[in-house]
Amino acid sequence: MASKKVIKSSIIVMILIILGKVLALIRDSLIAAKFGVTYVTDIYNFALGIVYLLTTISYGLTTTFIPLHTEHLQKNNEEHKNRFVNNVINVSSIITIIITVLLIIFAKDIIYIFGHGLSKDSKVFDSSIQVTRIMMLSLVFISLQSVVTGVLQSHKEFYEPAAMAMVSNIVYVIYLVFFAVEFGIKGFAIATVIGFFMQFLINIPKYKKLGYGYKLVIKFKDPELINMLKLMIPIIISTSVVQLNLFINRSFATNIYGGAVTVLDFANKINTLAYEVFAIGIAMIVYPTLSELAVKEDKTEYKNSLSQAINIIMIILIPAAIAIAVLREPLITIIFKRGAFNNEALKLTANALLFYCPAMIAYGIRDVLNKAFYSIKDSKTPMVNSFIGIVLNIIINLIVIKYMKVSGLTLAITISASVTTIMMIWNLHKKLDGIKLKSMWNSFLKITFCSSVMGLVLFIINKVSQLTMGTGMKGSLISILVSFLVGMLVYITCIYFANIKEFKYLLEYFNAKRNRVNNKL
Template identity: 55%
Template sequence: MQDKKIIKSSFVIIVLIILGKIMAFVRDALIASKFGTTYITDIYMFSLGVVMLLTTVGYGLTTTLIPIHTENIENKSQQERNVFVSNILNISAIYTIIFVTISIILAPYVIYVFAPGFRENAEVFNNSVYILRVMFTSLFFVCIQSIITGVLQAHKEFSAPAAMAFVSNIIYVIYLISLSNKFGINGFAVATVTGFAAQFLINIPKFKELGYKYIFVINFKDENIIRLVKLMLPVIISTSIIQINLFISRYFATTIYEGAVAALDFSNKINMLVYEVFAVAISMVVYPTLSSYAAKKSNKEYKKALIRAVNVILLIMVPASIGILILREPIISIIFQRGKFDEKAVKITANALMFYTPAMVAYGVRDILYKAFYSLQDTKSPMINSFLGIIINIILSLIFVNSMQVSGLTLASATSAVITTLILIIILNKKLNGINIKYFFKVFLKVIVSALTMGFIIINVRNICFSKIGFNFKGDIISIIICFTIGVCVYFMCIYALKVDEYIYMVELIKKRLVKNKS
């Protein structure tokens, strides 16, 4: 029954995230068309990257708030819960306003230190400072939204938080279509802040529906607040690793050539597509389940749920990464190649994406493993692992950047992600006195064999399509559709033939659901 609820909740979230990603790709295509791979785009991508790095504080707040507020829901009255949530909102707002004010003042120094390539041109430097200052204001909405999202998820309300990206991307698309020619990238920075505000606002109706009302209260000595802060700091460090590593890559990219940051970010967006649609949804839903089993000390059920979640991630992410690797050029061409984003930009972005794809699988598995550690109230292991990942990424970036440029930066990030994920598996296996790691690698081997078989077929189908249809927008779309259809069929046939339990289990659940709906 618990598995059915997880799959149902995951499906709803996946649908909402897919809608958000569709709008995100429309947004990115418009950015590429309007601004191309130029310093204008580099400035925006860098500034957004700084903000996204800082939003991991909000994600850490959400992650830590969920188990604490779940206890409040079970043990405290509505009035007590209102006081607790309002207290967090007020304290967080005070610190955020102070931080944003200081950040706006120090913006020139942030650019000078972390984007050395921008300081060589006065116009580029000044534009960077202005846009970064505008973008910093969005952190206030991020902070408040993070708290409300945590409250909703503690109540197992996932729909509104999952719809946030869709709402903000609508705002971005409207601006890019109707106002970008007049107000340019500076106006888009304002639109970005508006998008973050919209993400906060769509959560309010459900928040009120659950009975929450704002109360003016500030109590820094509240024991739950102190507990929240202590647990939150290691979580923030752990969950920020993707953004930190991307920030490191952007730092090196600013020193390569004009458009390097944009190429890095465009390749990352495609690489993160499947991860953000599936892995984030599955980890979001499985986290409360793992926490529940851990609290009940149901070790057998805990390990079963953990391995099943990891294997489902592998079932999805491995073939997706291979498919994107093979079809990266036509995918990038369809999404981005128009306006100022020319064929040269496609090649640079495709080369960067080639080395990024292994990270997709590692990120997905690592998300589940992090949630496993958090459910066991171990926040230090993921934090130490994150520091190790950052060190590896910096060392490898220094080694690869001169010879491989942007591709070297993506290779460094992917290698760091794979190494740290394998280390997490080893640590968790020891911590839980065995998580049936033999079965995990058995499933991984079957998935790899199936995905490589699919990849071999896709390569041949792709070559036939290109020879018959040619390299153009229409040809790329037709080729991708044909390759996707055949690839999916081949992959699932292989998975079924190799008898991967998680796949068979999911198919049976879907069959039962369809039969129930018909009846």
């Protein structure tokens, strides 16, 4: 896939994801204001962490489903593809319902083992059990959406899947504004279930428009289904590494101090802003194309698409990571510092966020690398890599948590993510007999240098702003706005002269768009 096509396909997807993230920021700000950094938010974040950890099963289902269904589309067998899709929907729904029931039954034991800090107070423990049981119902809708979005992405329809976060966040914001005071955290758990249902629902119109309908097909022994389930197991393990590491860290955090889980979660939410907007969007778009090129055995175009996707991610995420690290305090002030979220919470979150930022870059690159392995039906390499990352994360946690508290947990994630990403690059390089490593390394050095120049400028602007305007909401807002405008100008100028072709494709695309608008006028 040519770079221009990647960029063009990515623009609307990124806009939809950005809208979702803006609403997510409003949601998180409201959570901080309504509940603060307390055990109440720890309960919700712990329960949500379990849901997100289990969504890796559905993510694995989507990831495995896309290349298999892409082959169906290549063969153009309408009846077979409909039967296969419905069989996957029905079998996965049955399995998910069984898992959900078991999780609801054993919720008490799960919290006691993995969130032991929440079991020390009987009132907190009882509330944790209730919230967790309610939120487990989300898994049914997550399972359904995983197949439906897989179908849409196989057809290279990305807009509805990209809009899912926006739709669910609308539900959360409405609840937090109008109902949080009356119904509290348990009501928010119900709103979360409704949000996941809406994520599923938004995909249905396009799904039906593509010619798919529901049929009661249940064949557990279908050879394609069995093959898909076999491929899913290592994919689930490898794609669960981010959520599993977060879940492990939440378990560690429950024993540090009250609110530690929430500090960890708020730091993670800010750190993943750029990653979730850009890296996930690019990985979503490039995956069906890599799968298609793998089926066609077009190695040259495959390597070009992979290299271009990684370079585009670095162009965006490296400066984003440096900017967030430099401007972490004004960012946290604007997003969270109100209501029950005080200065102490701000400092704790800022310290944790500083050590988290490099992980954003590693996550973004690793997402594309995972897709590359899956597209050539190698799910074992990412799985082994994930095991190494989890073990490394736990070892580092045990060493640093005593001295660095929550900041040690975020440092552990950054180190484990960076090491495993480098390993993935080398493994893929060997497997494909070269993936333009030298070109990507040169791009990395150029982008890092330009981003560092930008970071120095941002540091000066932020210091001047703090000295003249203070560190409150007004000073933070001015610092962010000025830093954004000046920092972007400095970075764009620097990166332009660095002669990175993917950046030039971006400029060409926007210039072409501007010319079309001018011609119409």
